[in-house]
Amino acid sequence: MSVHAQDPPKFELESYIANYTGRTRYNRLYVIGTCSSYLAVEALKAAVAEAKSGKDVIRYERAVRALAEVAPNDPEATLDTHWVDHMQKVVKAETDRLEHELKGYKNNLIKESIRMGNEDLGQHYHLIGDLTSASKAYSRMRDYCTTPTHIVSMLFKIINVAIERGDWLSVQSNVHRLRHLQTKQDEQAKVQPKLSTAMGLSQLHSGSYLDAANSFLNTDPGLGDSYTEVLTSNDVAVYGGICALASMDRDELQRRVLDNNSFRNFLELEPHIRRAIAFFCNSKFRSCLEILEAYKADYLLDIHLQRHVHTLFTRIRTKSIQQYLIPFSRVTLDSMSKMFAPGTGTGTGTDSGQQSPPIDLTSPFVQELIALIQDGTLDARIDLEHKVLIANQVDLRTEVQEAVLDSLADYVREAHIRMLRTNIVRAGLEVRVDDKPREMRSKRSDGHGSATLSRGSGLFQ
Amino acid sequence: MAESIQQILTLSSELHNSRSLSKNDEDRHIYELVAVLRRSSHSILGEISLTNLSASEHTLPFLFALLYQVDLVRNRTGSSLPNDIEPGGWLWLRAVQFLGSFNGSQVSHVGREWCQLVQVFLFVAENTSKPFLAVRVLSKAILRMNRTQNTFDPLHPGFLRLCLLSKAYRYAIPILDRQISILPSSSESRDRSDYMPGSDDHAADRKSEATSTHGQLTHKDVAQYYLYGAMIYMALKEWDKAEHWLIIVISLPVANSVSKIMVEAFKKWVVVSLLKHGKIATPPRIISSHVMKIYQTVAKPYLSLADAFEKCDEQRLHNEVKLGRPVWRADLNLGLVDQLFEAYNLSLVLKLGRAFSALTTANVAEKASSSLNSAIRVESYVASLAMSGVLEARLLHLRVGQNSTMLRFPASMRSCAARRNGLRVELMDRGQALEVLSRGIRECNTDLGMGHESIDLVMKRQGWSAIMKNGMTKVNADDVVLGVEEDIMGDVS
Amino acid sequence: MEASDFSQAQLAAAISSAATPSKLYDTLSPYEEEAYLLSFQEDRPVELLSHFYAAYFFSHLLTDQIYEARFLTKRMPQDLLHTDNSLQNCVTLLRAIWQHKHESVYKILRESPWPDLLKPIVQSYDTYFQDKTLREVSRVYEAIRPAAAASYLGLDPESTARGDTAAIEKLIALGWTRDEQSGLLYPKPIADDSQKDARSYTDLSQIMALIGSHRG
Numbered sequence A: 001m002s003v004h005a006q007d008p009p010k011f012e013l014e015s016y017i018a019n020y021t022g023r024t025r026y027n028r029l030y031v032i033g034t035c036s037s038y039l040a041v042e043a044l045k046a047a048v049a050e051a052k053s054g055k056d057v058i059r060y061e062r063a064v065r066a067l068a069e070v071a072p073n074d075p076e077a078t079l080d081t082h083w084v085d086h087m088q089k090v091v092k093a094e095t096d097r098l099e100h101e102l103k104g105y106k107n108n109l110i111k112e113s114i115r116m117g118n119e120d121l122g123q124h125y126h127l128i129g130d131l132t133s134a135s136k137a138y139s140r141m142r143d144y145c146t147t148p149t150h151i152v153s154m155l156f157k158i159i160n161v162a163i164e165r166g167d168w169l170s171v172q173s174n175v176h177r178l179r180h181l182q183t184k185q186d187e188q189a190k191v192q193p194k195l196s197t198a199m200g201l202s203q204l205h206s207g208s209y210l211d212a213a214n215s216f217l218n219t220d221p222g223l224g225d226s227y228t229e230v231l232t233s234n235d236v237a238v239y240g241g242i243c244a245l246a247s248m249d250r251d252e253l254q255r256r257v258l259d260n261n262s263f264r265n266f267l268e269l270e271p272h273i274r275r276a277i278a279f280f281c282n283s284k285f286r287s288c289l290e291i292l293e294a295y296k297a298d299y300l301l302d303i304h305l306q307r308h309v310h311t312l313f314t315r316i317r318t319k320s321i322q323q324y325l326i327p328f329s330r331v332t333l334d335s336m337s338k339m340f341a342p343g344t345g346t347g348t349g350t351d352s353g354q355q356s357p358p359i360d361l362t363s364p365f366v367q368e369l370i371a372l373i374q375d376g377t378l379d380a381r382i383d384l385e386h387k388v389l390i391a392n393q394v395d396l397r398t399e400v401q402e403a404v405l406d407s408l409a410d411y412v413r414e415a416h417i418r419m420l421r422t423n424i425v426r427a428g429l430e431v432r433v434d435d436k437p438r439e440m441r442s443k444r445s446d447g448h449g450s451a452t453l454s455r456g457s458g459l460f461q
Numbered sequence B: 001m002a003e004s005i006q007q008i009l010t011l012s013s014e015l016h017n018s019r020s021l022s023k024n025d026e027d028r029h030i031y032e033l034v035a036v037l038r039r040s041s042h043s044i045l046g047e048i049s050l051t052n053l054s055a056s057e058h059t060l061p062f063l064f065a066l067l068y069q070v071d072l073v074r075n076r077t078g079s080s081l082p083n084d085i086e087p088g089g090w091l092w093l094r095a096v097q098f099l100g101s102f103n104g105s106q107v108s109h110v111g112r113e114w115c116q117l118v119q120v121f122l123f124v125a126e127n128t129s130k131p132f133l134a135v136r137v138l139s140k141a142i143l144r145m146n147r148t149q150n151t152f153d154p155l156h157p158g159f160l161r162l163c164l165l166s167k168a169y170r171y172a173i174p175i176l177d178r179q180i181s182i183l184p185s186s187s188e189s190r191d192r193s194d195y196m197p198g199s200d201d202h203a204a205d206r207k208s209e210a211t212s213t214h215g216q217l218t219h220k221d222v223a224q225y226y227l228y229g230a231m232i233y234m235a236l237k238e239w240d241k242a243e244h245w246l247i248i249v250i251s252l253p254v255a256n257s258v259s260k261i262m263v264e265a266f267k268k269w270v271v272v273s274l275l276k277h278g279k280i281a282t283p284p285r286i287i288s289s290h291v292m293k294i295y296q297t298v299a300k301p302y303l304s305l306a307d308a309f310e311k312c313d314e315q316r317l318h319n320e321v322k323l324g325r326p327v328w329r330a331d332l333n334l335g336l337v338d339q340l341f342e343a344y345n346l347s348l349v350l351k352l353g354r355a356f357s358a359l360t361t362a363n364v365a366e367k368a369s370s371s372l373n374s375a376i377r378v379e380s381y382v383a384s385l386a387m388s389g390v391l392e393a394r395l396l397h398l399r400v401g402q403n404s405t406m407l408r409f410p411a412s413m414r415s416c417a418a419r420r421n422g423l424r425v426e427l428m429d430r431g432q433a434l435e436v437l438s439r440g441i442r443e444c445n446t447d448l449g450m451g452h453e454s455i456d457l458v459m460k461r462q463g464w465s466a467i468m469k470n471g472m473t474k475v476n477a478d479d480v481v482l483g484v485e486e487d488i489m490g491d492v493s
Numbered sequence C: 001m002e003a004s005d006f007s008q009a010q011l012a013a014a015i016s017s018a019a020t021p022s023k024l025y026d027t028l029s030p031y032e033e034e035a036y037l038l039s040f041q042e043d044r045p046v047e048l049l050s051h052f053y054a055a056y057f058f059s060h061l062l063t064d065q066i067y068e069a070r071f072l073t074k075r076m077p078q079d080l081l082h083t084d085n086s087l088q089n090c091v092t093l094l095r096a097i098w099q100h101k102h103e104s105v106y107k108i109l110r111e112s113p114w115p116d117l118l119k120p121i122v123q124s125y126d127t128y129f130q131d132k133t134l135r136e137v138s139r140v141y142e143a144i145r146p147a148a149a150a151s152y153l154g155l156d157p158e159s160t161a162r163g164d165t166a167a168i169e170k171l172i173a174l175g176w177t178r179d180e181q182s183g184l185l186y187p188k189p190i191a192d193d194s195q196k197d198a199r200s201y202t203d204l205s206q207i208m209a210l211i212g213s214h215r216g
Helices: A015-017 A024-035 A042-053 A057-069 A081-108 A111-128 A131-144 A146-163 A168-179 A184-205 A209-217 A232-245 A250-258 A262-269 A273-280 A285-294 A298-299 A307-326 A333-340 A366-376 A394-428 A438-443 B005-016 B021-039 B042-047 B059-077 B088-100 B111-127 B132-145 B156-167 B169-176 B187-194 B200-214 B219-235 B239-250 B260-277 B289-298 B300-310 B314-323 B325-330 B336-356 B361-367 B374-389 B415-449 B452-462 B464-492 C008-017 C021-028 C031-038 C044-062 C068-075 C078-083 C085-098 C100-112 C116-140 C146-153 C157-162 C165-173 C198-215
Strands: A330-334 A380-383 A388-391 B356-360 B394-397 B404-410 C140-143
Touching: A015 A042, A015 A330, A024 A042, A024 A057, A024 A146, A042 A057, A057 A081, A081 A111, A081 B300, A111 A131, A146 A168, A168 B005, A168 B059, A184 A209, A184 A232, A209 A232, A209 A262, A209 A307, A232 A250, A232 A262, A232 A273, A232 A285, A232 A307, A250 A262, A250 A273, A273 A307, A273 A438, A285 A298, A285 A307, A285 A333, A285 B059, A298 A307, A307 A333, A307 A366, A307 C031, A330 A333, A333 A366, A333 A388, A366 B336, A366 C021, A380 B111, A380 B336, A388 B021, A394 B239, A394 B415, B005 B021, B005 B059, B005 C140, B021 B059, B021 B356, B042 B059, B042 C008, B059 B111, B088 B111, B088 B132, B111 B156, B111 C165, B132 B156, B132 B169, B132 B464, B132 C031, B156 B169, B156 B219, B156 B239, B156 B336, B169 C068, B219 B239, B219 B260, B219 B394, B239 B260, B260 B289, B260 B300, B260 B336, B289 B300, B300 B314, B300 B336, B314 B325, B314 B336, B314 B452, B325 B336, B336 B374, B361 B374, B361 B404, B374 B394, B374 B404, B374 C116, B394 B452, C008 C021, C008 C044, C021 C031, C021 C044, C021 C116, C031 C044, C044 C085, C044 C116, C068 C085, C078 C085, C085 C100, C100 C116, C100 C146, C116 C140, C146 C165, C157 C165
Parallel strands: A380 B356, B394 C140
Antiparallel strands: A330 A388, A380 A388, B356 B404, B394 B404
16 A cells, blocks of 8 residues: 555544444554554554454554554564464464354254354454454355344444455445345334445445445435444545545535535534535635645545545546636636646745746646646647637537548448458458469469568658 | 451451441441451461551451460560560560550450450569559550449559559559459359440350459459559558558458468558557458457567557657567568658647647647657648648747747638538548449449349358348448438538 | 650750640650660660659659659669769759758759759749748748748848848738738738639539428
8 A cells, every 4th residue: 555644634543543443443543554654653552552452463463563663662563472372372262162162053953053153253253353254154144044133234244344355346245135135114224324334435445436425425314423343424424525526516516415414414524525515516626625635634544535535636626627617718827727726836926816927838737737638638728828728619510510521431431341342252252271273373473462572661761 | 267367357447437336236246356356367367467557446456466476476485575575675565556545345355365465564564674664554554444344353453563563653543543342253153244245145155255354363363452552552641542442451351361461451551550540540340350369469569569659658669660670671561660750740749739729839849759859840840740731730930030939729720611612522522432332332232133143152151141231231321322411411501 | 655756855845835734744754664665775865864854853843743753763763863963953852842941942943053954844843832832831820030931932041031121022012911020920821722623512502402492
């Protein structure tokens, strides 16, 4: 993972991590510790402590190793071999005991016992960090589930392990399975928010940001802090808001995010996200981008968001530029760069409007525009003579006429080839390994390719 | 039956003066004369004096006598290239005289003899290393021979070869520009030879006649013809046509194996496609996937060259061109590949034109390739492109005594009227092409529908799909002609 | 080839009598075979061949067949091409045109020792080239430095840059304008209506009429 955050984040580590429960605490701490230069020691120390309070020896070793890299002299940066040996033995004994018990249940053929045996084993494997075995054990419960409640609980266990493993396909398929399950109304209401967020996470990770946004937006505010082993309601607001910003236009944002009564509950937890979206909807793109930029360090330290921050931010920025251009047929590069690239070049006095930074080909903002134009995102051209961006005018009539002529030409060519082909086949002149009499060929000059022509390559110089 | 020269010449004169004869009568006369000539003993043919005979008036006797003399000289000297037939020799001059003035409709009845003569001519021109001498004469003769037909003739590839060898490409153009679509069939339907139109009385004779004319036609002739044609267009930098012709070669129907000519055509097609579009065009769907796979394996260096070009990786392009030099040389594509740099610069400038509507030449120099690294070079390059009409751009000198130049890419340089006019002209051209095409399709369709045998044959060879496709094409052709033109007109009004 | 009237006198007559460049081209092209054949003879008439090929070369240039002109230089007897001054000049000229080096083109046309027989044809190509360039420059340049214009058009760049009135007057007569302050010239595009195709108008009007009757 190459994400690295230099700037100090806005959150306070202790209160941040207090929002979570379960194994995600360690995972989050570890990510923060290895990615933030500012919080590294603090987070890794917390990670070591977190690991030591559990049974997962491997993650303890990993945390100690990481800590040793940033703070080699810290007393906690040396491995507590005594604890490791002891814990390994405990774990081994526990594993053997549970496996043995399960074998016993299987011999007795009591469904419920087998189910619980597998559940215990899965839980154990999960706690010691053997995720593959854990999900195998959970999956084995399937045949022994007798009530819908059993199935729901089993599937959630599988989903949670899959989220930790980053197996997003499995998350999605199990979410679908859960959705199609016939359960009671109140049960459904309890399950829905968790399902939506799990689905949203998997969509976020597979890069389908619009789907992810929809999943998060549909999450029922009843989620509360019921899913803290995976995420908090604050996370839902952030993930959902940013994905929506990156994938929806202004109208949709207004309608489906800001005016969304249930999502408002989430947004209240992260008011800056709400403000950013509102700014975007009011075409105050710079303010929107500034807010996002200010919180970038936070997002870069989020276990789920960090790898997508760059793409998401680029999309939001690109979309802002696009939206900004819509009403204009030409815009000065100057005003654009004030909006989207304040502080670059010499334009430090962003608001005074006094000095015009010399915008030319080398300024990064122009380079950005060029890239956007060349990949077809912007339908405009840059005029470096008058320093303006000119929207391409669409001459529909000419375009249609040219398209017609082109397709006509294509048709003529294709038909010619096909007709020739028919005639060649009819004349029996398909290309084949030659079966014609020898002497006929020897009469013709050899080789037959153009290679036999004694024509130099000088022809084309 | 003792024929005499007198009789022959009388018959021939009658023919010459036979303007009032009906088509049938004329054919009958010609047939009679041909029969007499074919029967004639050597002594009689030998007595015909070529010096005093007019080739336009006595086309047929002249041709037979000429061939007889060629044979005679060859037998006498025991050489296939005796002095008399060499360029400048008296028989050569007679042949030139004949080819320059023969009567086309008469010669079309003696395909075999005509082919013999042209073959001698081609042979001599190529083997005396004076191919140029035959090109102009033959070009005119072929045009005269079948003025309106678009039938493939086994002599076509030989002629194009001479054009290439002699670098006299211009003379090939009138022949190339007639889209050939009819190929004389080799088997049952041979009697549909275009050399032998006429009354049905002589069907049997015509059949045997045609067979002897076309017996040698092979798939190589066809492939060669189109490859040579493409090479001529390439030499004249008519990339559009060159590409089309190369596509014809690479999409030739294949019975079991791809030929060497097709592979060569594919290699050339890759480069031509880069030169024309700046990227590899999508190959026609008609090429089957296994053929495509063969091409892709044998043309690796070309494809990797194209990849470097498409990705605008100048350094790699240079390396690929340098590394592949032996390959390009062996394939005789060196000159073609060398043009890629020019095309690369052009595509860079065109790309800039899509991103900018105005920038200075110094800006271009920053962004462009290493060969365009100064504002002055950029200006002279862009100016030459714009002046020759390749690029729509305008230049604007900014100050006297400085080298700063503004380069503008206006949305459209042409006025509305000019553009409309251009569209009109283009529409006319397309209309003509369609007309030629639909004529061909109609002929083809009638032929296909003519006998069960031919349909069975096609079915056996290609399965039903080929016929279905053909049928579809016909329908579409009508649709397009009507539909499209109406659309455009509606717009104009 | 039949007529053996290929001679110095014949060539001179052809050059002087041709009304248009394309006529000249048509007159000269049938002689190429004879010239080619002649070039293989031991005692070939070097001067005649040189004059013919050079004249034929220029007739290509005058009819805007630059590719063909290039192939002609490849077709001519190569030993002759390498030893003959006029033909060498032709090749240099071709290269200059090919590379868009306008100044060199004028220099070769005006300063090379062309034989008397060719002088009129060289002169007419000079005019032709100048006209063509003028049209292209007017189309492509919106503003041009006088010196650059002069070098494109074969005028003396230095005196034009200094403000030689004669040369600039000539351009102003064509509708160009001059900005006194910047010293730049603003060319006026020359309308080019040579491409008008009367045919397309009549055909189109027929089709339009047809559509009209369909609608009615």
